[in-house]
Amino acid sequence: MGGFGIDFGTANTVVGQPDAGIVLDEPSVMLTRANEPYRAIRVGKEARELIGRTPAGFATVRPMRDGVIVDLESARAYIGAIIRKVTDRWQRWMRPRAVIAVPAGATTLERRALLEVAHEAGLRKVAVLPEPVSGALGSGVNPVEPRAHLVVDVGGGTSEITGFCFGGVLTHRSCRVAGDELTLALYQHLRAEHQIVVGELTAEDIKVGMHGQDDPSLVVEGRDAATGRARLVTLDTAEIMDALRPTTTEIVHTLTSCLEDLPAQAVGDVMAEGVLAIGGGSLLRGFTMLLEEAFGFPVKQSERPLTCVAEGATAALSQPDVVAAYGYY
Ligand SMILES: Nc1ncnc2c1ncn2[C@@H]1O[C@H](COP(=O)(O)OP(=O)(O)OP(=O)(O)O)[C@@H](O)[C@H]1O
Known part of the structure; x- marks a missing residue:
């Protein structure tokens, strides 16, 4: 079974393949020339190295914002370059399938833009799957079983919490404050x-x-x-933890505000199993402890919080029931 499971995150792009595991895990950064803004000269690690030291005439661009496309042309150039990096000519000719993870709060327009760009980049039969569902699947959770699961995802640009059960979403909240804002708060504190x-x-x-x-x-x-x-x-x-406290408090406040929507029976499931934390931002020192205090539930960190979303998207290639329940074509 071929194809790709992809997480085009604000901070990192991760691509998995069913037989090969994670085949690309690089920063979502693209280097362009100022006079040719829609041609990727370098993508990923090589482009990130130039952030803060970009010479005149070049620009480093982050083509994804808050996990979705903001500028269609930049995204076309970036996604095309990533697909070329993970495929050879023969594979591109075959037009591989893909499951792409998107934030659970992405709008219909944002999902359609991603689908369109992915098709143009040479992928066929592309499905988009909510990141929390994908991250749960990649962490060993079965998202279509009749039990409620609560997943916290703190990425680079977005923090989200999603409760889901048996193929449907029970509750969802998100805010555009996450890992990047924590970095900014630290920078401002030092200054x-x-x-x-x-x-x-x-x-x-x-x-x-x-x-x-x-x-x-x-x-x-x-x-x-x-x-x-x-x-x-x-x-x-x-x-440093104190300096980051206002930002972490804002994230935790948004995440806990979803509890009022969670049906009582679902609360029991979450109590027993714990909240699953995914996304690189959840690795911040002391963050899961803050979450546990605020939720009153145990919080379990995914074993691979930075790659579980792409791993789940890859696993979904062979689980049509999960894509049928939560995905969009
Ligand atoms: N050990 C760590 N401690 C604190 N933060 C971390 C750690 N490792 C990674 N991060 C942060 O995690 C963020 C990236 O996480 P991730 O790759 O899950 O985001 P993303 O999927 O690209 O973003 P989004 O989901 O918002 O689109 C960055 O802000 C990075 O600084």
């Missing part, structure tokens, strides 16, 4: 409290690096905001 300016990539590395780190302090190198000279500062991870 305001330590008068140090760091690049976007460094701010993200600091945030990601706190995960699983035992050392309560970390050293950061940046540019002094006043003199412009290089400077080192030692930061306390507890201080």
Whole structure:
């Protein structure tokens, strides 16, 4: 059974294949020339390296915003380049099938735009599947069984919570505050409290690096905001967590607001099984603990929070019942 399971995320693009597993996992970034904005010169890791150091005449573009297409032409160039990266001429001639994950809150127009661009890029029989359903499937959950599941997805651009059961959605909330806003909050904190300016990539590395780190302090190198000279500062991870608190609170507040829609019987299922946390943003140090306190439910982190959505989309290629229940063509 061929085809691709794809997660075109705001931050990362992940592509899986039934027999090969994850075949591409790269940042959703495209390098273009300023005078040719719709031709991808580089995509993924090579393009991300140039964020914050893009020479004149070039531009680094993030073609997906909040998990959906914002600019059709950029998305065409980007999605076409990704498909060319994972296929050879023969496969493109055969026009492979695909299941593409989209945010559960994507509008009909946003889903149609993605389907159209995917067809143009050479895919056929494309289905779109809500990311939480796909992430649950990729984490070993059966989304069509008669039990309720609650999935929290904190990505780069969007945080979503979706309750579903037996092929139907019970509740859904989302906000456009997620991992990227946390990086921005950290950048602003460093500038305001330590008068140090760091690049976007460094701010993200600091945030990601706190995960699983035992050392309560970390050293950061940046540019002094006043003199412009290089400077080192030692930061306390507890201080960073505090600085990120308003942003994490906003995310947690949106996520917990869905509880009032959850039928009592479904609450019992979620109590027994726990809330499933997926998406890279859910890896933020201390985040699942904050969620548990706010929900009053156990929260289980997916084993592979960054790739489970693409893994689920790949698994859905051979599970037509899941696509029929939750997907769109
Ligand atoms: N260990 C970590 N700690 C904190 N944040 C992390 C960690 N690892 C990744 N992230 C963050 O996760 C985000 C990317 O997650 P993911 O790849 O799931 O998003 P996406 O699917 O591309 O975005 P979206 O779902 O919004 O379209 C980035 O903001 C990244 O900084």
